[in-house]
Amino acid sequence: MTRVLLKKYVNDAKWLLLACGGTIFAFCWIRVWIVSRLDTGRFKAILDLLPGDWQRFTPVDFEWLITYTGRISLAYDELIVVLCVSIWSIARGSDCISGELGRGTLEMLIAQPVSRLKVITVHSLVTIMGVAILAIAAWGGTCTGIYNTSVTEEILPAWQLPIPLPWIGAEVPIPFSTPQSVDAPMSDKVDVDVFLPATVNLFALGLMVAGFTTMMSSWDRYRWRTIGIVVGIYVVQIILKLVGLAADEVNWLLYFSAFTSYEPEAFVHIADATPQFAWSLSIYDADGHWKTWGPMAHHLVLAMIGVVSYLAAAVIFVRRDLPAPM
Amino acid sequence: MNGTTVLDQAVSESGDSLVTTKSLGKRYRQVDALRDCTLGVARGEVFGLLGPNGAGKTTLLRLILGYLRPTSGQATVDGLDATHQSVAVRRRVAYLPGEARLFRHMRGQDILRFFAEVRPEGDFRRSLALSERFELDLSRRVAFMSTGMRQKLALSIVLATETPLLILDEPTANLDPTVRGDVIDLVADAKRQGRTVIFSSHVLSEVEEVCDRVVILRGGKLVHTQDISALRRCHRIRAAITGAPPLPPVALQDQLDVRSPAANQIEIDTYGELGPLLGWLATLPLTEMRIEPIGLRAVYDRFHAPRGGLPTQADGDDQPAATGLRPDGSQDRKPGGPVVSHPGATRHDAGSPTPDDCLPAEGSSLSAESAGGRTGDDLR
Numbered sequence: 001m002t003r004v005l006l007k008k009y010v011n012d013a014k015w016l017l018l019a020c021g022g023t024i025f026a027f028c029w030i031r032v033w034i035v036s037r038l039d040t041g042r043f044k045a046i047l048d049l050l051p052g053d054w055q056r057f058t059p060v061d062f063e064w065l066i067t068y069t070g071r072i073s074l075a076y077d078e079l080i081v082v083l084c085v086s087i088w089s090i091a092r093g094s095d096c097i098s099g100e101l102g103r104g105t106l107e108m109l110i111a112q113p114v115s116r117l118k119v120i121t122v123h124s125l126v127t128i129m130g131v132a133i134l135a136i137a138a139w140g141g142t143c144t145g146i147y148n149t150s151v152t153e154e155i156l157p158a159w160q161l162p163i164p165l166p167w168i169g170a171e172v173p174i175p176f177s178t179p180q181s182v183d184a185p186m187s188d189k190v191d192v193d194v195f196l197p198a199t200v201n202l203f204a205l206g207l208m209v210a211g212f213t214t215m216m217s218s219w220d221r222y223r224w225r226t227i228g229i230v231v232g233i234y235v236v237q238i239i240l241k242l243v244g245l246a247a248d249e250v251n252w253l254l255y256f257s258a259f260t261s262y263e264p265e266a267f268v269h270i271a272d273a274t275p276q277f278a279w280s281l282s283i284y285d286a287d288g289h290w291k292t293w294g295p296m297a298h299h300l301v302l303a304m305i306g307v308v309s310y311l312a313a314a315v316i317f318v319r320r321d322l323p324a325p326m
Numbered sequence: 327m328n329g330t331t332v333l334d335q336a337v338s339e340s341g342d343s344l345v346t347t348k349s350l351g352k353r354y355r356q357v358d359a360l361r362d363c364t365l366g367v368a369r370g371e372v373f374g375l376l377g378p379n380g381a382g383k384t385t386l387l388r389l390i391l392g393y394l395r396p397t398s399g400q401a402t403v404d405g406l407d408a409t410h411q412s413v414a415v416r417r418r419v420a421y422l423p424g425e426a427r428l429f430r431h432m433r434g435q436d437i438l439r440f441f442a443e444v445r446p447e448g449d450f451r452r453s454l455a456l457s458e459r460f461e462l463d464l465s466r467r468v469a470f471m472s473t474g475m476r477q478k479l480a481l482s483i484v485l486a487t488e489t490p491l492l493i494l495d496e497p498t499a500n501l502d503p504t505v506r507g508d509v510i511d512l513v514a515d516a517k518r519q520g521r522t523v524i525f526s527s528h529v530l531s532e533v534e535e536v537c538d539r540v541v542i543l544r545g546g547k548l549v550h551t552q553d554i555s556a557l558r559r560c561h562r563i564r565a566a567i568t569g570a571p572p573l574p575p576v577a578l579q580d581q582l583d584v585r586s587p588a589a590n591q592i593e594i595d596t597y598g599e600l601g602p603l604l605g606w607l608a609t610l611p612l613t614e615m616r617i618e619p620i621g622l623r624a625v626y627d628r629f630h631a632p633r634g635g636l637p638t639q640a641d642g643d644d645q646p647a648a649t650g651l652r653p654d655g656s657q658d659r660k661p662g663g664p665v666v667s668h669p670g671a672t673r674h675d676a677g678s679p680t681p682d683d684c685l686p687a688e689g690s691s692l693s694a695e696s697a698g699g700r701t702g703d704d705l706r
Contacts (some may be wrong), residue, residue: 004443012431018367108480110393112444113417170551322393325425 001114001123010125016091017130020084024134025141031075032145035068036186055253057245061267068151068189069272072142076264078196085134085206086234093213094227096120097317098220104325124214124310131206139199142192154179160222194271197278197295198264204302205262209234211306211313218313221287221323258305261298270295342492344369344522345390349399351387358546359385363399365541365548367524369490372517374540374554375526375535376622378630380487382542386695387493390524391421396559403491420487424495424526426480434464434471434479441483453486456512460505473500485512493525498532510536534622542629552625563594563613575606585692595620648680 002046047062055062075081097120100106109119160173213230222225237257242252242258254260271278280294339578343366350363360382367373388394390401392412401408404416428437438457442448457464468476477500484492494513498506507528512521513536516523533540534554542550542571571592574582581598592612596603600617607615 001446003442004440008429008440012429056659103430104423105427105429105576107423108426108428108441109393109444111416111421111423112441114444115413115448251660319395321395322388324388324423324425 005114005118005122006126007028008018008121009123012095012226013092013126013130016088016111017133020088021134021137024081025137025144026086027078027080027106028075028138028141029145029148031078032072032142032186033149035071036149036151041222050164056131057242057283059263060269061208063119064273065265066267067266068186069194070265070283071200071297072190073195073265074133074144074196075142076138076195076202076268081138081202082205085131085202086209088130089127089206090227090230091233092123092130093210093290094217094223094230096123096127096214096217098217098226098314099223101221101322101325102223106322107325108323117314120214120314120317121284124210127214131210132203134206135203138202139192139195142195146192150183151186151189152181152183192271194268194275194278197299200299201262201264201267201295202307204299207306208258208302208309209306211309214314215309215313218317219320221326230300258302263298267295269300342368344561345373345401345524347386347390347399347401347677350386350389350396350401351398352382352389352394353397353548354593356522357694360389360546363548364550369521369522370517370520371539372513372523372525372537375524375543376530376533376540376626377543378528382402382546383543383694384495385546386543386705387495387524387526390493391416391419408514418489419491420484421482421493422495422497422501424478426477428476428479430469433460433467437479438464438482438486442486445487447488449486450489453482456482456486459508472506477501478505480482480617481509481512485516486508490521492521494523495526496528497525498527498529506532520651528608530622530626540622542626544629549629550625552622554622557625558619559598559600559621560620561600561617562620563615563617565592565595565612566590567592568611572610578606615699636638 008302047066050062058065060070063141065074097106100109106119110116159176159178162171162173164171209230212233213226216229217226218221220229237259240253240257241259244257267278270283274283277294277298281297281300283291283294285291331383345365345367347363347365350360351358352360361385365381375386377383385394389396390403390408392408392415395409404418406413406414406418429440432440434457435454438453439450441489442450442453449677454464461483462475462478462482463471466475468479477497481497484494492513497513498509501509513523513525517536517538523536525533525537534557537554539554541548542552548696567586567590571584572587574584581596581603583595585593587593
């Protein structure tokens, strides 16, 4: 019975999953290719033009952000990736109960000797597996990009004649030969493993959104209303985070936004710069004092919201009345 | 006894009943969708549910299936609590919803296979056979099927399931007359196999044809139980008569109501076998005599029709009027006709209208039959 349900839900979801997964995979791959085409130095020139206040909107230094690793890590925060994961999570979560109720198909399904708990569990299992596949697609696309692209770098000759500038006190190095362009595989510049914390963070985000949407779906009977409520709360959460980042006086708003725990580039930075903290709950300074929460704490915050929401959804669905289709 | 009858109470408490409800109620804020409903459905019985939209039929079915949590009372199927042992209950039930909606993106064949596989006792081949009988094109996706085709598909799923209890909520809606006939035949087959059927429909002729017993619901309350075999023995004789209406013989008085709706007209309602009556009728100066069965429509209209009186099956179509009660719950009477009451009415609601009751009493032979063969004394 579980196998039959599982098969049905996978069939129901496969096209959306393929579309979202394919988009994420392709986007992350292309993103790496674009990074390989643009010289890091030019990026620095662009970032130098930005006002200093812009730094507060990114959890990592601009200096690191213009590295190959930093720029690739931004893919996890790109609209397309977050949108695809959110679309999957909201579509599947809202379909679970209010979608089936609204279409009237839950009526015949629940008429079979299958418990409500099993219905919501199997449906949610497919959704969570889908979130995992999307997160893996993001990492897979990134890895594919990294292993299939190369970067061209200019290498200055080792022998240069320093010409002193009188009255200024500076020197101008004069190379003995023209700089050489060298192609190097991206994989020599970037370690794919540093993107795993961001991948887990993306999965945790999807789990949270899917769980919360399923919870809203479990008491509702109209899918459009479920989606409306979830999207509304989603937007409010994003606004809370942006406003919280914008000014120190309202920094406390960050505690009310779940998106505060979605910082994939920060976790890539930690994995890149301090690999020992890549999967830590806490980060400590050189003296061993607690500095801040580690990536794992943020993953767990998002995942716990998702899991608790799923549990609440199951309780609500098992106890609620199932109205006749309208 | 509030909201119940001796018969229902007896069936409900007997070990023979497959479905029982005891003081079952469902309240939505200020609205009572179902109130104090006590009934029993005997094993092997085809049990009809009648009432206009909003009367509480579907609420009752959903409570039995565990879709809704009762506000009061309890429903059991085969001794299992419908709320707390819902899965076990549904293992014993095949349910056709009033408006069966199936997965629109799936093809008919895939739908049949899914529902056959999701149930341990599901039978795909039987579903296929039924769909062939209904001349259903299984290669189409549900989204591209007509309403009638979807109903046939749902029937192929539900009727293929070999469960002790079959609950059909308006199974013949949207079907052509041929398939309607097939559905009625299949219900009769289920009965022959010893299965119990709860049959909800607005088509009174179907209910009368297929059911052993029906209950009528009004405003969320069970107001009447009717044994169909007893109903089949009820007739109305209409004739022209010269002279005053005669008094019936003493031996037949308990089985007759005689009235004169107009000058030189006579109407006689009979409640038993016609044979003993015919001899007496032959002695009367009657002309233009017509004998008509008093159908379920007449019983239904006592509770739901806009006008009173006792129409017979020949009086109109099967679709009853949905209104007709005065605000105080009383009902109009047929003009010119005296109020005739009879102890045989199986009444539930003290506040219900008091139309011409023409039916045998609880505990009489009809009640005993519908209670699985026990005698009237047993039922009391």
